[in-house]
Amino acid sequence: MGDAVLFLKNNLSDNFAVYFLPLYILGGRPVAILSGQMLGFKAFFLLPVVVMLDTLQIPLFYYVFDTISNVRFIKKIHEKAAKKEMRIRKSRLFLWLSLLGAPGVITITMLPLKGCGMWSGVFLSKILKLRKVMSYPLLITGSVLGCLLILGVGEAILKFMEAL
Numbered sequence: 001m002g003d004a005v006l007f008l009k010n011n012l013s014d015n016f017a018v019y020f021l022p023l024y025i026l027g028g029r030p031v032a033i034l035s036g037q038m039l040g041f042k043a044f045f046l047l048p049v050v051v052m053l054d055t056l057q058i059p060l061f062y063y064v065f066d067t068i069s070n071v072r073f074i075k076k077i078h079e080k081a082a083k084k085e086m087r088i089r090k091s092r093l094f095l096w097l098s099l100l101g102a103p104g105v106i107t108i109t110m111l112p113l114k115g116c117g118m119w120s121g122v123f124l125s126k127i128l129k130l131r132k133v134m135s136y137p138l139l140i141t142g143s144v145l146g147c148l149l150i151l152g153v154g155e156a157i158l159k160f161m162e163a164l
Contacts, residue, residue: 016041024053029143030112030150037154047147054118054143058136061122091115098124102138105130109142112150118143 024032029050036046093115097104105128109121121142125135 020049024050028112028117029054029146033147033150034154034157037151037158043151043155047144047151050147051140051143055140057118058122058139061119062126062132065122065126087115094120094124098127101128102130102134104128105135105138106142106145109139110146110149112146112153117146 020032020036023035027035033046033050037043094108097108100107105121105125108116108124109118111117118139121139122135125138130138
């Protein structure tokens with residue numbers, strides 16, 4: 001990953017969207033934030049960008065969970081979502097977070113682990129039958145806290161690298 005970040009820094013550092021959006025889409029919040037920090041972007045710039053991208057996902061995920069069509073492509077997406085849903089439902093972490101209720105939505109959204117994030121946060125809020133009016137602020141709060149957590153880890157890594 002270090003080589004990829006150096007390549008991006010040397011070749012694309014002037015074009016933030018060219019590398020940041022693919023990193024966000026393919027690697028998620030942790031990869032995008034950490035690589036942005038490695039490229040020299042500050043937390044006050046990265047935080048609003050990532051929270052905005054996370055927030056834009058919420059209606060998309062609600063739409064996917066709420067509507068299923070007879071289109072073959074949508075059926076395949078639904079089958080993949082159903083498999084992921086069953087895996088998530090069986091995990092101990094998800095069961096524990098569902099017992100927490102609304103704070104569980106914040107927690108699952110903020111965790112930088114595989115299987116956590118906005119998709120799982122929307123899914124948990126649907127299972128808990130939270131209204132969108134209540135779940136949007138919870139999901140956005142989880143996004144902000146998750147970004148701050150990753151930014152803190154990134155700052156620690158940068159300080160450690162400078163000390164070497």
